[in-house]
Each structure stands twice: as structure tokens, then as C-alpha cells.
Amino acid sequence: MSINGNYFAGVDVGSLAAKSVILKDGEIFATGLVPSGVNSVESGLNALNLALESAGLKQEDLTYIVGTGYGRVSAPYANKAVTEITCHAKGANYLHPTVRTIIDMGGQDCKAIRIDQDGAVVDFAMNDKCAAGTGRFLEVMAGVFKVELKDLGAIALSATDTVPMSSTCTVFAESETISLVARGEKPENILNGIHHSIANRIAGLFSRVGIESDVFFSGGVAKNSGMKSAIEQALKVTIVKPEIDPQLIGALGAAVIARNFSKKEGLWAA
Amino acid sequence: MGKQLFRYSEANKEKFLESDNITFNDGSTVSPEEIWHYLTEEAPAKYPSAFEVNLYQGNRGSRDETLPTSLKTRYLGLTFSARMEKAKDNGKSIAFIQGGQAVDPYTAADTIALRPGLVNQWNNGLEYGNDINKENLRRKKSKEKAFHDMSFEACQTGGYEHVQAGDLRIDVIAPYTVLRCSDISYGVEAHRHGPNKNVKLLNVDYPLRFQADKPWAIEYFAKNLRRLVNTLDEVTGRKTSENDLLKAIKLHNTGRRLGTELAELWWSADVPPTNSDDRASMVSLGNLEVHGDVQASLSVLKEAKKFIAERVKNGVKGHAVADNPKRLFILGSCVGINGSRSEDAGAIVVGRDDQWSHCSSLVEEVGDPFYNLAKATLEYPYEQSIEKRAQWTIEQIKKSRADGVIFIHNWGCNTQAAISRPIVDIIKRETGIPTYIHERDLHGLRDEQEQNRVNAFVEML
Numbered sequence A: 001m002s003i004n005g006n007y008f009a010g011v012d013v014g015s016l017a018a019k020s021v022i023l024k025d026g027e028i029f030a031t032g033l034v035p036s037g038v039n040s041v042e043s044g045l046n047a048l049n050l051a052l053e054s055a056g057l058k059q060e061d062l063t064y065i066v067g068t069g070y071g072r073v074s075a076p077y078a079n080k081a082v083t084e085i086t087c088h089a090k091g092a093n094y095l096h097p098t099v100r101t102i103i104d105m106g107g108q109d110c111k112a113i114r115i116d117q118d119g120a121v122v123d124f125a126m127n128d129k130c131a132a133g134t135g136r137f138l139e140v141m142a143g144v145f146k147v148e149l150k151d152l153g154a155i156a157l158s159a160t161d162t163v164p165m166s167s168t169c170t171v172f173a174e175s176e177t178i179s180l181v182a183r184g185e186k187p188e189n190i191l192n193g194i195h196h197s198i199a200n201r202i203a204g205l206f207s208r209v210g211i212e213s214d215v216f217f218s219g220g221v222a223k224n225s226g227m228k229s230a231i232e233q234a235l236k237v238t239i240v241k242p243e244i245d246p247q248l249i250g251a252l253g254a255a256v257i258a259r260n261f262s263k264k265e266g267l268w269a270a
Numbered sequence B: 001m002g003k004q005l006f007r008y009s010e011a012n013k014e015k016f017l018e019s020d021n022i023t024f025n026d027g028s029t030v031s032p033e034e035i036w037h038y039l040t041e042e043a044p045a046k047y048p049s050a051f052e053v054n055l056y057q058g059n060r061g062s063r064d065e066t067l068p069t070s071l072k073t074r075y076l077g078l079t080f081s082a083r084m085e086k087a088k089d090n091g092k093s094i095a096f097i098q099g100g101q102a103v104d105p106y107t108a109a110d111t112i113a114l115r116p117g118l119v120n121q122w123n124n125g126l127e128y129g130n131d132i133n134k135e136n137l138r139r140k141k142s143k144e145k146a147f148h149d150m151s152f153e154a155c156q157t158g159g160y161e162h163v164q165a166g167d168l169r170i171d172v173i174a175p176y177t178v179l180r181c182s183d184i185s186y187g188v189e190a191h192r193h194g195p196n197k198n199v200k201l202l203n204v205d206y207p208l209r210f211q212a213d214k215p216w217a218i219e220y221f222a223k224n225l226r227r228l229v230n231t232l233d234e235v236t237g238r239k240t241s242e243n244d245l246l247k248a249i250k251l252h253n254t255g256r257r258l259g260t261e262l263a264e265l266w267w268s269a270d271v272p273p274t275n276s277d278d279r280a281s282m283v284s285l286g287n288l289e290v291h292g293d294v295q296a297s298l299s300v301l302k303e304a305k306k307f308i309a310e311r312v313k314n315g316v317k318g319h320a321v322a323d324n325p326k327r328l329f330i331l332g333s334c335v336g337i338n339g340s341r342s343e344d345a346g347a348i349v350v351g352r353d354d355q356w357s358h359c360s361s362l363v364e365e366v367g368d369p370f371y372n373l374a375k376a377t378l379e380y381p382y383e384q385s386i387e388k389r390a391q392w393t394i395e396q397i398k399k400s401r402a403d404g405v406i407f408i409h410n411w412g413c414n415t416q417a418a419i420s421r422p423i424v425d426i427i428k429r430e431t432g433i434p435t436y437i438h439e440r441d442l443h444g445l446r447d448e449q450e451q452n453r454v455n456a457f458v459e460m461l
């Protein structure tokens, strides 16, 4: 087995989760996902080690590592740092070359990204001033209704009606929710309203950058079926079914970029 | 453990010592020897935060060691606070100003005019010995105090908190109102109830925008400029004549001309002759106001032009500039992006609209100087309608051969926030150059989030 020159890693240390992907011969070989702690170096290494362990590899076996996400600036283990916008673009393009538009919903922000056929970013917009449109917001809402985060989307989808939610600030939304419940609105209808409100705000981001098919939904929130459906309605599109866990797309893109860089720097030849 | 501090290398000392003195308003001079001593001995002890080797935080300055005027603008910046204290001790009058004006009338009336950024700089320099963390903490504390005393729905509280608290010896608050700045009302309100509420106040009333071609507006504004000079005279006890204003205009025209020539020289180069911070610090000398000393700015500006010409001729590239960097043009009031971190990401800032707008607008020297200054001010490209401002900006973008445009504005800077989108849309439509709008948050996590966007934009280019 020729170890050298074959393994490339991407490490995405986001605000809520650290993710890693190892590529071997252009194929996804191993992945890792851990919650982000306060120490972003440690979080990144934990995610990377998880993937290395499952692959039976050591860090020295990796030819090139690219770091991304908010933790990328303190990633001494990485050869290079690239922003997650570029990484989500490359990751989505790698899996689905026909994708031209990406919605990334992570823990603390939401990004609208337009890409070309090579996965290069053409335009982007992001929202991080208000919590609506972030995983954190949905987590708080799951807390309000005392339901599991992973079930939130399905509950919203079971709604018979949509109760609009006007607040975008997490704190105000929480109290708005409580007063809606007090008014007798059904939890699933309120949750449905929340998902649609978020989707509308995401549509607003796209009014700046535009939309072109195919559309890809990445980030941890992409696992929320209610969110996916609400976005499809708000943007009037069909979202591509992801081939892997959409939360790993940033790390995958980083690994793809690691492969490209190391080739450019002559560390490896195809 | 002490933090690692940057040190200017002795290898460059000889060349630096051959450079010119800086001459100040009061006629005093400082020699290159004294500047070198200050930058290598005194300042690192007083302001370790300015020398700390820290990639991600703080103002690390340009650190282009072989460009003597880079060291000199650094010197003027670091000595700013002490120089303002000295000026006050010597009875000089200092005005707090805001808006996008040229400072010719203040110069004429022998008054130092300081904008919010400089007022903050004055206050920042009063405390010695802080590393970056301590300095940031101190600045945040002073902002917290400001939020206690005034509405936080202002851009960055403008530095009024220092005036209000009586921390700085400001003699008069004399901003231009309605000139692109939405913040003035907050500040003016704020100072009314502090210990300094008796500081003299004058709002120089600027006729609503887009009146540049109306004689009544020019007359009206000229009258306000006379009121301004009279108010400044009440503070100083002097009598400023028309001729004093004419002299000030001529002096400032010299600065504006030199600043413009320097910028054009810089643009003419195939490779950027300096990094972003040096370009900005040298071109901005043209308005002769950034260091609170008109003559000092002028003397460094003259020398800077010489050095830049030399670099352009020899194809010298600025310190820490990448090969074939992505050229960014920055739009918006009062804020810019982090030069050195953007250079690390493979970019360079090649121009800005703010300040440049009035640096590149000469004032007519024949006729009533008040009328002429009023006319020039009303014609600043930056203050025109969206379409006109965009067309002027497009010209600057083309001249500077920019690859991308970032419009950045402070949170709470309502005028710029409102017009950023239409301006950028026109630029995009007519040049096809990629654009990005960024709103700077109030203090907090902003550095990292902001840089993240800038880097993503640069990667996109």
C-alpha cells in the first residue's frame, strides 16, 4: 500500500461541531464529527483523530491537511486554511457537479453560495446578525417544546396549519412561542411556522445572490427534514438528495482542496 | 512571560537616518535620530500593544522597514496622544468634528480638528504599558461606559464618551450636520448631560444633499462656515480673516494635490509599491489632518511622494504583499478592512472613496474663500446622489485597476447602510466587478467574522 501521497484531510471546526473527512484516491475514506469545545485546536484534532482511528491511520500518513470553519485560524496541524464558503462550494461540487447553489446552515450563521461548474464561488451572502436561520435557534426551539432536535423537522411536517412567527431574535422568539402556546396554538403548527419563517429569511438572502439549479443544502441543519421542505417551498426549488451526511460537506471540500493544493505544490501526481 | 515585540532592524537604520526631519505647526522639528530612538526604545515600552507580534489582533502597523515614511507615519500615530496633551498645555484649541469635511476653516482659525477616530486615538494613548489584550479590554470598557451614557444606536459612540466624561480637553464640538453622517445627533445629545456639558457646541448646517448647483445653497453654507470660524474665534480669542482662510485653503490645496499625485503614482505601478496600510497612511496625509498637525503631515507627505516615486521606478514591491495580489477597492465611511490580514489572504487595498473624495477636490483660490470652500464641499463626489457617487466611484475603481469592491460600514451608520446596496448594484452593473457589502458589528466577535468574509471574497476573486 503506498501510503504517502494518497491521503488528504479536511478539518472543519465550526462554532458548534468539528468535522473531518479523509480522502483516499479521490474517495471518501473516513470521517469524524465531534461537538466543538472552547479550545478549537483540540476540537479540530479530536475530529481528525476520530477519522484517523476509524481508518487505521496516523497523522503522519496524511499528505496534506486543510483547515476551515471559524477554528481554521488556530489549526497548527493544517498546512493551509481556507474559508468555509470556498470549502462548502468545493464539497458540494465534488459530490454533485451539477450543483450551482448552496445553502449552508450551521450553528451560528447561514450562508447563501452560488458556484460555477468547477465549484468556484461566484457570489455569496451570509447572515450572522440575527439568530434566525441558525442551528442554535432551532436548538432553543427544541428546548422550548422539550423535543429532541433530530425530531423537530418531522414534528413540523406533521402540522395541519402554519402559525407565522415574527421574531427573529432568539429571546423574543422564545417568548413569542410561549404566548402562542398560551393562546392555544398547537406545537406542531407553531414549529411549522418557525421553520417557514426561517426559510423566508433564507429566501431573502437569495434575493441578493440569485438561485440556479441544482440546489444543495449543507450543514448540520440540512438533516432537519422540516427545514428542507420549508426551504424548498420558499425558494420554489427541489433540493438535491445528499450522498453523505450534509454536515460533513465543509470538511469534504477542505479535503478536496487539500488534494488540489498538494498536487499544485508537487507533493503528489495523479 | 512577556509578549514577543516587533523591533525595527538596525540594518535599515543608516538609510533612515539619511531621511528628512519632520517639521511641526509650532515650528519645532524632530530628527530621524530622535524618531529612530522613539520607535526602537521609547514606544515599545510605552505602547507594547503596538509592537506585539500577534497575527490576529491589534494594529500592527505596516512594518515596511525600508520605507522611511512608513516609520514616520507610525511615529506620528504613536506620539499623537502626547502631542495633543502638549498642544493643550500650550493653550492650543481643539475641536471635535464629524462629517466628511475638509478641515481648512479649522486650520485658518488655529484650531486642531479631530474626528471620532482621532479622539479615540488620543484617549487610547493616555495609558501606557498595555499589551494587546489589556488594551482591547480597556477600549471595550470605555465603550461599555459610553453605552451607559448615550444611545448605543450610534455607530461606535463616536468617541463622544471621552468628551462627555471630561477625559479629554476638547474646547468645542463643531461638526457638519447632514453630511453623510447619521451619528452626529446622538453625540450632540450625549454631551449635553455630562460633566462637559458646557463645552461650546456649533452645528455647521449643511444644506440637504444634492444642492451643489444651487447658488442659495452655496451662499447658505458659506454663511455657516463664517459662523463656524466666528465660534472657533470665540474660543481662541483670535480674529480669523478671509485672508487666513485663503492661506489655509492654499496650504490644504498643496496637501490635496500631493496626496492625489501620490495616489496616482501608486496606481501607475505594475506591482503595488507599498502594502495596504502604508498606501492608506500616506495618501491620507493629503488632507493634512490625520495627525492633528498640518505641517507635520505635509512634511512627511512630501518625502513620501519621493520614496514612492523611487519604488515605482525600480519596481519595488511593498512589504508582505503577495505576488499578483487581488486588488480591492473599499467603499464606505470611517472604517476599512484589516490590511495585513487581507494581505496574508492574498489581497491588497488599492483605494477608498471616503476621505479620497475630498482629497481629490481642490478648492478655488480666487474669490471669496468662504464661498469657494462651501462650493467645493457641496460638490464632494462622496456626498452626491447615488448615481453620481457611483459614477465617480467607478472611475476610481478603474483607475486603481481593482479586481473586487467591498462596501463596509459601521452598524448604526444609517446613511451608508441605506445607500450601500444601490451603489454596489450600479458598480456591478457597469463594471462587472464582483462586490461585497459588509456591516461591521459593534465590538465583539467582529474581527474574526469580518475577516472570514473578506477572505472568502478574496478566494472568490
Ligand SMILES: Nc1ncnc2c1ncn2[C@@H]1O[C@H](COP(=O)(O)OP(=O)(O)OP(=O)(O)O)[C@@H](O)[C@H]1O
Binding pocket: A013, A014, A015, A016, A017, A018, A036, A069, A070, A105, A106, A107, A108, A109, A110, A134, A135, A136, A138, A139, A149, A150, A151, A218, A219, A220, A221, A222, A223, A224, A247
Ligand atoms: N440530526 C439533526 N437534526 C437537526 N439538526 C441537527 C442535527 N444534527 C445537527 N444539527 C444542527 O446542526 C448544527 C451544527 O451544524 P454544523 O456542524 O454545520 O455547524 P457549525 O459548522 O459548527 O457552525 P457554523 O458553520 O455556523 O460555524 C447544530 O446547531 C444543530 O442544531
Ligand code: SF4
Binding pocket: B098, B099, B116, B155, B156, B158, B180, B181, B182, B183, B184, B333, B334, B335, B410, B412, B413, B414, B416
Ligand atoms: S461611521 Fe457613519 S455614523 Fe459613524 S461617524 Fe462615520 S459617517 Fe458618522
Ligand SMILES: [Mg+2]
Binding pocket: A014, A015, A069, A084, A106, A107, A219, A250
Ligand atoms: Mg459550518
